[in-house]
Amino acid sequence: MKTRILLFLMASAGVSLILVIPMPSNAQSSPQWKGTITKEGDVIVVRNPKEPMFRGEALTFIEELTIPTSGPRDLYLISEIRNTTLDDEGRIYVLDGKSSDIKVFDAAGKYIRTIGRKGQGPGELHLPSQLSINRTSNELCVVQSSRRISFFSLDGPFLRNLTTSTIWGLMGKVDSAGNIVLTEGLVTPPDPSYALKKFDAKMDFIAELARTPANKPTAFDAFFPAARWTIDDQDNVIYGYPKTYELLVFSAQNKLVRKIQKEHDPIKVTDAEVAEEKKDLPEGITPAFSKFHPAFRNILADDEGRIYVQTWRKDPNGQCVFYDLFDKEGRYLAVLTLKERAMIRKGKLYSVEEDEDGYQTIKRYAVTWNLK
Secondary structure (H helix, E strand, C coil), X not given: CEEEEEEEECCCCCCCEXXXXXXXCCHHHCCCCCCEEEEECCEEEEEECCCCCCCCCCCCCEEEEEECCECCHHHHCCCCEEEEEECCCCCEEEEECCCCEEEEECCCCEEEEEEXXXXXXXXXXXXXXXXXXXXXXXXXXXXXXXXXXXXXXCCCCEEEXXXXXXXXXXXXXXXXXXXXXXXXXXXXXXXXXXXXXEECCCCCEEEEEEEEECCCHHHECCCCCCCEEEECCCCCEEEECCCCCEEEEECCCCCEEEEEEECCCCCECCHHHHHHHHHCCCCCCCECCCCEXXXXXXXXXXXXXXXXXXXXXXCCCXXXXXXXXXXXCCCEEEEEEECCCEEEECCEEEEEEECCCCCEEEEEEECCCCCC
């Protein structure tokens, strides 16, 4: 007799996700992983087949809360959610890109406060792009495209600014040691590139983890394989350059410790996708579109070390809703169906959605894991 494994997730950036996997109750007939794990020097190499360990479809989940649930609507109204994060008390921090501030809600969904405001002075935010928490010092870190990083206490007071000076930080997060990981855009012709770098709490350089080519504006490729990365709760940086399906895991000590590889079939770029991208090209930009999509679209991680890789496979509505699920060892477990942005911590899923009036809100769901 078969049981069902039910999975619904969210991971950084608001994404909802769900999965049901048929699994035999007889332990002797349980699915077996068919990949290999070897070592290349000090680096563990995990090679995965095309097919996941588990298969399934459909989903079941329990909605617990719509956030916010109470409070003056003009205070907690969220205009443009850039991303969200969660502290150890279950409080939710929402970076609002339009109002350039951070809305804070307690674990019951009640609006508490707004941190920061639009501007370029102390305690003000200009072009905020990413929000993260240093879980050791309990500080909020806000990376801004205006070459500045601002820090606030979780209770709201402004602490300090850091300037990235000549560094153009496109994406950045802080780890539990206070180190700052940034994607730096290096646009100097003729070979622009992106460099993944780590700095200490004073923005002194520590290490460069990876470097990849950047898109060339004179021959723009809308389907260019841009590098993706995230930081897990153990301060590992999980990085991938999707020209191939390979993830690189760097330890907190900046050492490459694991490679996760998966066989995959490249997905061809359709004529309709090319036509759509050409409509948005600025005048004077020459397209040089790839024939195939990158190997993957994004990388997420949860608080138990599981890794979610968003693929370019699309549903009938043309949405990229399929994610490959890997365990913390790098074994390919399942294909999940989800929306765009998600976060899961302590068994709860937080999903960015729209309410009946078309306003962005966050929903929380109870998650049941039965993967054995």
